[in-house]
Amino acid sequence: MQQALSPASPLQENLRKLTDEIGGRVPGTPAFQQAMQWGMEGFRAAGAESVHTEEFTIPTSWAEGNTEVDVVAPVKFHVRAHSIAWGPALKPTTARVVDVGMGTAAEFAKAGDVAGVIALVHSDVLKTWDDLFQEYYRAPGIIDLARKGKALAIAFTSSREHDILYRHINTSTGKIDVIPQVLLAREDSERIARLLAHGASVQMALSMPNRVGPTITTRNVVAELKGTELPDEIVILGAHLDSWELGTGALDNGCNAALVIDALRSIKAAGIRPKRTMRFILFSGEEEGLLGSYAYVRAHQKELDNIVGELVLDEGTGPIASFSTGGRKDVDAALAPMVQPFARWKADQVTDDATVGTDNYDFMMQGVPTILPNQQEANYLVNYHATSDTFDKVDFAQLKKNEAMAAELMVELANAPQRIGPRLTRAQIEATFRETHLDDQMKGFGLWDDWQNGMRGRKP
Ligand SMILES: [Zn+2]
Structure with a gap:
């Protein structure tokens, strides 16, 4: 036309x-x-x-507050991050980070007790429509395992390189999700993972004052x-x-x-x-x-x-x-x-x-x-x-x-x-x-x- x-x-x-x-x-x-x-x-x-x-x-209505994430030990650095949409708020808390790989049941089992920790989940770089579907599909299983293990929160790794952050959601009902979740810049997340892989105990300070309304x-x-x-x-x-x-x-x-x-x-x-x-x-x-x-x-x-x-x-x-x-x-x-x-x-x-x-x-x-x-x-x-x-x-x-x-x-x-x-x-x-x-x-x-x-x- x-x-x-x-x-x-x-x-x-x-x-x-x-x-x-x-x-x-x-x-x-x-x-x-x-x-x-x-x-x-x-x-x-x-x-x-x-x-x-x-x-x-x-x-429910939902808006992100001033999400703040910092690694506080064994080294201090600021982490670029945003809350996952329609996720619950989290008061300022410091907790240990545990690497749960891609977040499969086997990897959660290998990670051991995750009660009270921040579960760090890796990701692949997003390149195709299929990759995007995978990013959505993986989440419910991860959330379920983290919730059953009584984790404090889930820290997902950005699927984009070069510090790009984005808004992701893991619910489809307009209701608030069952566990606090944050998305970390890929470069920061991989630095944390490398520290963990070299035996460090990584402590993260996390605050997500999300505003949940009627x-x-x-x-x-x-x-x-x-x-x-x-x-x-x-x-x-x-x-x-x-x-x-x-x-x-x-x-x-x-x-x-x-x-x-x-x-x-x-x-x-x-x-x-x-x-x-x-x-x-x-x-x-x-x-x-x-x-x-x-x-x-x-x-x-x-x-x-x-x-x-x-x-x-x-x-x-x-x-x-x-x-x-x-x-x-x-x-x-x-x-x-x-x-x-x-x-x-x-x-x-x-x-x-x-x-x-x-x-x-x-x-x-x-x-x-x-x-x-x-x-x-x-x-x-x-x-x-x-x-x-x-x-x-x-x-x-x-x-x-x-x-x-x-x-x-x-x-x-x-x-x-x-x-x-x-x-x-x-x-x-x-x-x-x-x-x-x-x-x-x-x-x-x-x-x-x-x-x-x-x-x-x-x-x-
Ligand atoms: Zn769209």
């Missing part, structure tokens, strides 16, 4: 305002409120026929272009608007929030009047556990049969390599010709993998067809949730191409004679787990129990 590629596109200026003038956007903060206004104004300026917000709650009310921002022929059938383009606050949430996910707004503008500017209704959604609460999209599917239960498809972007500005169906082989035949024109950007493949990745998850678990572009890592991972996730990292030439593809695909989905696939039953959704191993990911992210007990996902 040519309108997306135009040099006169307001995409870049919109994202500059969001990242530089508003900054990091944690739900419940004034910055998120400003971002919501930014989203509503952006949609209106883009030509949306209607714009509104939809409220939901997150069980329930937060936050909102998704929703804009619409009404369908001319099938207004009750809906296609959705979504991206999360919230971000962590150490950086300014440019790659994750301001760029794609701006893309969603600009895709609406491009479609309007092209004079397209979609047959089905198009909805453009900026979700909140994604970083706390995909909570905005979870709230959306709960609030729109009666509409879910009529949601024809959901397209979600959340992988920065790397080139789109292919489009994932979330394990829906039944939609391949309908989707393949829709992405065929993207061969000009080498993005014309359909894949049947499934990921818990982002705001696709709760729609997928409701049996709604979802489409998640598989993007190249580009510079996303080194800056992921980090102090360095800022406007200067954004590849606008590529972002515009990604927007052109998203806008074209929305038009295809809205105007196709047939839907790309039906809403799946619970049994059919479960059948996709067997092929994609999505169930393993759900367990890794702590989402399996809620699927099993019917809290989250399509009911039998």
Whole structure:
């Protein structure tokens, strides 16, 4: 779609305002409120026929205080560190550090008694999407072993080099975690590990005055272009608007929030009047556990049969390599010709993998067809949730191409004679787990129990 590629596109200026003038956007903060206004104004300026917000709650608010970490013996040095998000506060305490390797059960057993200690956990340097999933998957087991061993806290090693710190979270419910956890700069952590390996008893002073508060009310921002022929059938383009606050949430996910707004503008500017209704959604609460999209599917239960498809972007500005169906082989035949024109950007493949990745998850678990572009890592991972996730990292030439593809695909989905696939039953959704191993990911992210007990996902 040519309108997306135009040099006169307001995409870049919109994202500059969001990242530089508003900054990091944690739900419940004034910055998120400003971002919501930014989203509503952006949609209106883009030509949306209607714009509104939809409220939901997150069980607790959380903000980091002045986290302080110092090694006090056998040598004194300051350690660069941040609390893990939604972790409990910890009063100033000095404790012994014990190296538990990568934090496997065998390594914890080898480390011996960890009661009252700070368990130091190593990490690999983050390079691929798989590495990122591993970073999330490992945590629940480590937390469980540390808690059972009555450790005082867990000190994770940054998966980024060169002193980069980032905000990580190990819960997906918006509730406070079970044990204090801190992320240490890789260089400091490895120095501590070397001291331990050479027989020193390392004492660490740790203070994490995190502020934990009552329930937060936050909102998704929703804009619409009404369908001319099938207004009750809906296609959705979504991206999360919230971000962590150490950086300014440019790659994750301001760029794609701006893309969603600009895709609406491009479609309007092209004079397209979609047959089905198009909805453009900026979700909140994604970083706390995909909570905005979870709230959306709960609030729109009666509409879910009529949601024809959901397209979600959340992988920065790397080139789109292919489009994932979330394990829906039944939609391949309908989707393949829709992405065929993207061969000009080498993005014309359909894949049947499934990921818990982002705001696709709760729609997928409701049996709604979802489409998640598989993007190249580009510079996303080194800056992921980090102090360095800022406007200067954004590849606008590529972002515009990604927007052109998203806008074209929305038009295809809205105007196709047939839907790309039906809403799946619970049994059919479960059948996709067997092929994609999505169930393993759900367990890794702590989402399996809620699927099993019917809290989250399509009911039998
Ligand atoms: Zn994201």
